[in-house]
Amino acid sequence: MVKIYLLGADWCGKCSQAKQILEERGIEYEYMDIGKETKIPEIGKEYEIEHLPFFIVVNDNGVVNGIDSVVKVVNLVKNG
Numbered sequence: 725m726v727k728i729y730l731l732g733a734d735w736c737g738k739c740s741q742a743k744q745i746l747e748e749r750g751i752e753y754e755y756m757d758i759g760k761e762t763k764i765p766e767i768g769k770e771y772e773i774e775h776l777p778f779f780i781v782v783n784d785n786g787v788v789n790g791i792d793s794v795v796k797v798v799n800l801v802k803n804g
Contacts, residue, residue, distance in 0.1 A: 728753040728797060729780040731773065739777040742794040751801050753779075 730746070730753045732739030746753050758776070767773070771780065771790035779791040781800060791797055 725784060726801060727782040728801075729756055729782075730754070730777055731756045731758060731767070731780065732777045733758050736776045742777040742779075745794050745798065749798060749801075751798065 728746070728751065730739070730742060732742065732755065734757060743753075743755065767780070771778065773790070773792075775792065777792075777794065779794070779797050781789045781791055781797065783789075791800070
């Protein structure tokens with residue numbers, strides 16, 4: 725089982741689309757609004773985030789991946 729964090733913003737249309745795609749597929753995630761979350765600057769530097777939405781995926785072994793595509797996240801969850 726993976727833990728998915730979606731970094732986005734209320735003003736970001738693609739972020740809203742990503743949330744909808746995940747919800748339609750029954751994929752659980754935690755949403756982090758960059759305008760409200762105080763840890764975002766450190767996370768942004770660590771993963772070199774250049775655009776939104778951005779996903780942080782943590783697997784069972786604690787391995788963390790930064791992913792910039794909802795399609796990649798869906799495929800990762802679907803394919804295990």
